[in-house]
Amino acid sequence: MKQYLFIIILTAAVTFALTWAVWQLSLRFRLYPGIRERDVHTTPTPRLGGVAIFLGMVAALTVSAANPFFGSVWVRPQTMWAVLGAAALICVVGVIDDLFDLDWMIKLGAQFVAAGLITVVGGLQILSLPIGELVVGSSWVSIGLTTLAIVVVMNAVNFIDGLDGLVAGVCLIANGVFFAYSYILSRDTGQSSYFNLASLLAAVLVGACLGFLPLNWSPAKLFMGDSGALVLGLLMATSAVAITGQMNPAMLNPEQFGRSQMLGAFIPILLPVAVVILPLLDFGLAVLRRMRAGKSPFAPDRQHLHHRMLDLGHRDRDAVVIFYAWTAVISLAVLLMYIGTSSEWPGDYLFGALFAVVGIAACLVVTLNPHRRAARAASNGEHQ
Template structure:
């Protein structure tokens, strides 16, 4: 564990220093676009924070290559090189878009290219789905499924990047939970290059988010931009695929391997990677349906994302971000507790996770919709006072 803690601290420290340098250089050379109609912030702010995050991630991988503990991660160097090469490609395209607003077709093409590099040259694919021994039928099906999964997660994470500290905080929570899960898989199932790679990627992303968040917290001095959000989505998708797509389905049938609940054990490897990005996926899905129903491109920008709706409900920027944090922690920790309950044979097995989830949902719903009630009461009070004020004016 101490090697992972060192990785997190190293990545966080380097990312913070690099982010500060990128911020200062961006201000000096005015490397920031103007305010767009859909933007929440009112002051032009640099969007090149993703560059600092990428360099921090790159440095962490370089250091790990020299550490014997991470030799299993580097068991297949071509896989790592393909992953980093695809990440570099997506960061470059993201930077160009942050500076000059590229056409969405160019960005989407680059995303498919990056995902294809990982799946083809990196051989990081969804080979099996751990549900009742279900294996992917052919190499082309595996390749296609992997590419689409990576592209969807990249765009899902990018779509929620609209408030100060939102993406960095959500990804910090999600990767922390996923790191705990993948680390426990190594403990329960034994050493695996895929499981260790998933743990390492999650640890690196935790560090990158921790290091970037101080400059991105409201009021933000630096945004991660498309380069940072797409990078986070890409690496999170690869971390999930390294676990879910490479678990031997035969293990699921053995109750001693995945806990006493065979059904739960079968679904957790798929469920947890999904729930840690549930809010981004939900926002992405709603945006695609909303835009296509109006005959627009699914990537045409608008101001109707979930975080925009939270602001319209009466939440402040910071409150909306904290509520997103709460929902992310709720759904991801609930599933993680179910897994812990079955593997450690807690009383009630996964029911503890269900109980936590029910209480958390109730609390989050109250906090989420409270501003609407406040605003409705304020509006009613204004309507009652209006006649009196009108008479006074007369």
């Protein structure tokens, strides 16, 4: 655990220093676009923070290569180089888009190329699903399924990038929970080492978000842009595939660990989805909304979940904190259910379920509260 904490602190420190440097350079050379119609901010703000996030991650992964504790992660260097190459491609394309607005088809093509690098060159594929003995079909099916999953998560994370500190904070919480899950799962499956690619990437993502958030918190001095949000989504999807899609179903035999069979089987799939449930929900709604209107699925608009939160009456910071709460409640609930099913008494998972019920109820009350206040204010105005 100390080695992972070192990686988190190192990534955070390097990312923070680079974020400040990128901010200063962007201001000096006026590397920022004008205000768009769908933007919430009113002051032109640099959006090249993804460069700092990417370079901070590269620094941390380079240090891990020289650390003998992470030797098992670097035993197949082509996998790591494929991940870094894919992230570099997405960062470059994202920077160009942040400065000059690329056509969405070009961006989507680059995303599929990056995902293909990870699946084909890196060899990270969804080979099986930990449900009984369910194994994905041919290698082409694995490649196609994994590539599509990575591209979907990348865009889902990018779609919620609309408020100061939103993506950085949501990804910080999500990857913190996922790191805990991957670490505990390594213990439960009897692995000789807790050092694996999924945990390393999660730790690096936590550190990068920690380092970037101070200058991205409202009022933001720097945005991460597509170069940051897409890279975060890429590595989040990669870490999930690295642990869930590569898992041998027999290693999670529910009877062996005394787990509820249904929960023990499905949680390894549910938790990677749970940590990005809000981005995925926003992505799905946006695609359906735009296709029904006869537009491109990637055509920008001002109807994302965070925009709707503002329309309800929330202030920017309040909306961001509520998003944090939703992410924490959903992801922690699934993690607690997983931990609970580790005991010999299957009923222990009910604590996680109770946490989910109470947490979701509380989030609903807070989310809908400004709407109720606005309704009461309008009603009072009518009676005056």
